Amino acid sequence: MATSSAAIGPAGKSASRRQPFGDEVAYAVTWFFATLILGLTLWVVFELWTHSSESISKFGFHFLTTKLWNPVTDEFGALPFIYGTVLTSVLALLISVPVGVGAAIYLSELAPTKLSNALTFLVELLAAVPSVIYGLMAIFTLVPLMRDYIGPAVQAVAGKLPFFAGHVYGVGYLTAALILAIMIFPYIISVSREALMSVPRDQREAALALGATKWESTWQVVVPYARLGILGSVFLALARAIGETMAVTLVIGNDPAIHASLFAPGYTIAAVIANEFTEATGKVYLSSLIELGLVLFALTMILNAAAQLLIVLTTGKGTARG
């Protein structure tokens, strides 16, 4: 009771102690913070653009379509890196999305609460492991595993296909994709689980009350209802995969070429920047690396825009308020 009367006391006076123009100040401050984000983005683009001017003026749009990357003759093209980045990211998603969404369904719908909470805690811990640790883990376990077991086994079955042809070094697109898949797995689980848990209980009950089994209600009603959130988790994971540098650099093989075989070594944009930036001597070389950064930025933007478009297109008629 004492606290309540104490609280009323100052409150009565506070009207007179209010800041003049409080709303205007709050508006200005929050506007500044919001604009800061836009400003930073534009600044990044501007810096990347100006520092890559040499490369842009020398190669023009050919930069995006050239396969050659030769510091000795000062000829640079981004295509092998774009290819490597997109290929490893998409492969990682193909591996990680079914597993991650499946795990999220188990955690949110089927697992006992205590087990679900414990597993979710572990999953979130996984997301906090530094990527260089994943990279080392990949070098010590994934690379030999790929070279000695997975590669030969796959080639024994499907070695005729161009995707699995050639020598298996252990490092390469598939190894990078696998470690990426492991790294983005926690994001997909964690965000999808949240999305699934926020589906109203009466949606589940509506399906059950019509005679649906637990699984029918989960798969046909709960998952579609949470679709947007699950898609969101996929795009978050994709953004993470595209930009991932350290782990990929360690196992991609660092070969600036385009190979059809998933076992072949390749390169990604982030990996080549990290590897070659400190030793880039020529002006055009350095400028080309920075332009690669610009390409990575654009790639991320394009994929995000595509994601938004996909959401808009699928949120038309007959879907949840989105």
Next chain:
Amino acid sequence: MVSTSETKMAYPPETTAYAPENKMSPTSTEGTKSATATAKLRAANVNFHYGSFHALHDVSMEFQENKVTALIGPSGCGKSTFLRNLNRINETLRDTRLEGEITLDGQNIMDFDITEVRRRVGMVFQRPNPFPKSIFENIIYGPKINGMLKGTSAAEIVEKSLRRAALWEEAKDKLHESAYALSGGQQQRLCIARALAVNPEVLLLDEPCSALDPIATAKIEDLLVSLKDQCTIVIVTHNMQQAARVADTTGFFLMGRLIEHAKTDMIFKNPACKETEDYITGRFG
């Protein structure tokens, strides 16, 4: 935890275990039907626990075929809990326990395949809860999962269900639009249509009008009266006038007990119990 008949999350084992009895159900139904007169659904000594909370105490009640039964009582009296046991939807809640016997056409609902109980005993919820799909898909969902689309066309089922729920005229031109494009009252009638699409023998309604305006409420009440020659209806309501308007019999719940169940006229004009009288005259609750 005491586990006499503790409810489980895993239905399949039960399903297979009881399958043989299930097949016998037509004959045993015939046999018991005369014995129970026209009681479509019967609850005997039902006790229900949420964890350590004893929510229902020895509730015994019969629901006559093709009648509307209203369950009234103050908030937290157990009427919704009781209703939600009649189609075993409360089994989806964790840490709950049901004792006693509930029979549908004389057969214990625990002996049925759970999906069969729920198909035969439909349910409409407090807030309209259409699926985020088109009107058409909402209605066809139940028939589809229950394998009822053989022989009849989907369009036929949709039209019939919407007509039964008095929504056809309003919805026929936008069958393929989102169910969320409908008003709240229309959404609730859509949910009734969705429930009717699987031809339930009993329809449970859990305060179906509590989120609706008076006009939408009146439409649903008219609908319930018109539906009762097709199925047995049990409605939980906060609104005593609603019970008086639609129900043939009314049960009054208080503190997890069924205090009185009689013809609606009797309950409102000449209740047998003091508590019922206090409640309907507005002295508490």
